[in-house]
Amino acid sequence: MCFIDLNSDLGESFGAYKIGMDEQVVPHITSANVACGFHAGDPMVMKHTVELCKKYNVGIGAHPGYLDLQGFGRRNMKISNEEAEADIIYQVGALKAFCESAGVALHHVKPHGALYNMAGKDYDLAMAICRGIRAVDPDLKILALSGSCMIRAAEEIGLDAVSEVFADRAYQADGSLVPRTQPGSMITDEEEAIARVVRMAKTGAVTAIDGTEVSLCADSVCVHGDGEKALMFVVKIREALKNAGVEVRRF
Numbered sequence: 001m002c003f004i005d006l007n008s009d010l011g012e013s014f015g016a017y018k019i020g021m022d023e024q025v026v027p028h029i030t031s032a033n034v035a036c037g038f039h040a041g042d043p044m045v046m047k048h049t050v051e052l053c054k055k056y057n058v059g060i061g062a063h064p065g066y067l068d069l070q071g072f073g074r075r076n077m078k079i080s081n082e083e084a085e086a087d088i089i090y091q092v093g094a095l096k097a098f099c100e101s102a103g104v105a106l107h108h109v110k111p112h113g114a115l116y117n118m119a120g121k122d123y124d125l126a127m128a129i130c131r132g133i134r135a136v137d138p139d140l141k142i143l144a145l146s147g148s149c150m151i152r153a154a155e156e157i158g159l160d161a162v163s164e165v166f167a168d169r170a171y172q173a174d175g176s177l178v179p180r181t182q183p184g185s186m187i188t189d190e191e192e193a194i195a196r197v198v199r200m201a202k203t204g205a206v207t208a209i210d211g212t213e214v215s216l217c218a219d220s221v222c223v224h225g226d227g228e229k230a231l232m233f234v235v236k237i238r239e240a241l242k243n244a245g246v247e248v249r250r251f
Helices: 022-028 043-055 081-102 113-121 123-136 149-157 190-203 230-243
Strands: 002-010 031-035 059-063 106-109 141-145 160-166 205-207 213-215 220-222 246-248
Touching (some): 002 022, 002 190, 002 230, 022 043, 031 043, 031 106, 043 081, 059 081, 081 106, 113 123, 113 149, 123 149, 190 205, 190 220, 230 246
Parallel strands (some): 002 220, 059 106, 141 160
């Protein structure tokens, strides 16, 4: 039987602003990536999200990003590798403290947004991220795009690397994601997205936006929990995977 983890980016509310359907989505996923205050989230939201994940036995991951609340961490930023490493230590360390206070372990780290995409192609930035993670806890896993520089850097530095694929994002021929600023970057047809997930889980392949067949490793699939149909989408993906003989479980 095939196995796959189902992860979602959570804890992205901030102060009086409510983002996402965390309470509804958490019971249906196996891993969560919790915003750490730089691109989204705040201490109260982090604390609540950790407790919510503990309630449903969901693996808790830190979701560090660029210090860019206004841009939701999706704008490319030019910072030094030393600064990137320090930012990772700061954010991962903060969420680790909330996990420890709740009596649960921090499970993994998944960089967010522009930081994730840039480190996927920038080996030096990827290494800086991995050094930051290792400085906090060398036993933490890193969740990163299949075939990316982050996977290679993690393996070289000695971190456990988990390869991620996306349910609702289009791929380029090199295995990277199509930038959100380009047409067709998001898979808006629900049935198409679900079929792509099942295929990635079963065969390790996806069709890129230009028609190229791309090979990948699908240890975990990301489903976004902030859309209007997020809950139903997660439920349908789980059901489709089960029907296809793919077991959903934490990596």
